[in-house]
Amino acid sequence: MDVVFWGARGSVPCSSKQKIHYGTNTPCLEVVLSDHERMVFDAGTGLVSLGNHLEKLGFPNCGVVHLFLSHFHWDHVQGLPFFKVVYRKETTLRLYGQPGIELAFSRQMTAPFSPVPFGALPAKIEVVTINKPVMVGDARITPVPLHHPQGCYAYVLEHRGRKVVYATDTEPDHGPMDEKLAEAAGGASLLIMDSNNAVEEVPLRKGWGHSTWKDCVAMAKRAKVSKLVLFHHDPFHDDEEVSKKQRLAQELFPESVCAYEGMRVKVEARV
Numbered sequence: 001m002d003v004v005f006w007g008a009r010g011s012v013p014c015s016s017k018q019k020i021h022y023g024t025n026t027p028c029l030e031v032v033l034s035d036h037e038r039m040v041f042d043a044g045t046g047l048v049s050l051g052n053h054l055e056k057l058g059f060p061n062c063g064v065v066h067l068f069l070s071h072f073h074w075d076h077v078q079g080l081p082f083f084k085v086v087y088r089k090e091t092t093l094r095l096y097g098q099p100g101i102e103l104a105f106s107r108q109m110t111a112p113f114s115p116v117p118f119g120a121l122p123a124k125i126e127v128v129t130i131n132k133p134v135m136v137g138d139a140r141i142t143p144v145p146l147h148h149p150q151g152c153y154a155y156v157l158e159h160r161g162r163k164v165v166y167a168t169d170t171e172p173d174h175g176p177m178d179e180k181l182a183e184a185a186g187g188a189s190l191l192i193m194d195s196n197n198a199v200e201e202v203p204l205r206k207g208w209g210h211s212t213w214k215d216c217v218a219m220a221k222r223a224k225v226s227k228l229v230l231f232h233h234d235p236f237h238d239d240e241e242v243s244k245k246q247r248l249a250q251e252l253f254p255e256s257v258c259a260y261e262g263m264r265v266k267v268e269a270r271v
């Protein structure tokens with residue numbers, strides 16, 4: 001199983017020479033299960049790059065595309081109108097997530113914000129509201145509610161002895177939600193987690209729904225995961241600041257890395 005990061009930035013794409021290494025596209029992950037199976041997590045602006053990539057490959061295995069949405073804040077949905085797959089009538093795009101998927105995209109893709117209404121996209125769109133595990137082929141995907149304004153889902157993906165946890169946009173509640181995430185992430189091969197805030201920014205950002213690299217390390221240790229990917233980098237943090245976050249995390253949890261655009265992580269089964 002490979003996890004490809006098409007967008008690792010949070011909140012808003014904001015390109016500059018100082019942010020080229022980690023990139024500024026907002027959240028989108030591609031999980032390649034095999035030559036003929038893939039799924040996508042989040043529809044941030046990274047989804048646009050994934051669409052270009054799939055076009056170059058000739059849209060392989062795009063009969064049905066499975067896309068799991070963590071939530072509907074802009075940085076997680078803004079790429080969908082520019083995802084080339086949605087302009088193919090041969091494709092069924094199956095969108096999974098919390099209640100309100102159709103309403104969120106119909107409101108986003110409507111005049112005066114968009115020339116193409118959501119309902120007029122050529123691809124067949126199917127909406128699947130979930131609050132318990134779903135199977136896609138022999139992969140099992142479990143939603144786990146996170147502590148974030150308007151709610152957010154983490155997703156636990158299990159496939160042939162591999163377990164990957166995608167937990168973006170979450171602020172520690174130091175209570176039951178942290179406990180549920182730790183339990184769900186227990187023994188994962190890979191934990192991908194929101195590391196948006198610098199530690200010194202926390203007092204100014206209470207209730208905004210984000211974590212620090214320290215929260216990620218604490219969760220990685222608590223859940224005994226093999227590898228930690230720090231994700232959802234703050235749009236105001238340049239490459240130097242993001243690299244500093246990686247160094248600090250590695251001092252406490254050596255198997256830590258900051259996600260960057262184009263990063264591909266091979267996930268092995270744990271023995």
Ligand SMILES: [Zn+2]
Nearest residue numbers: 010011075169
């Ligand atoms: Zn976000």
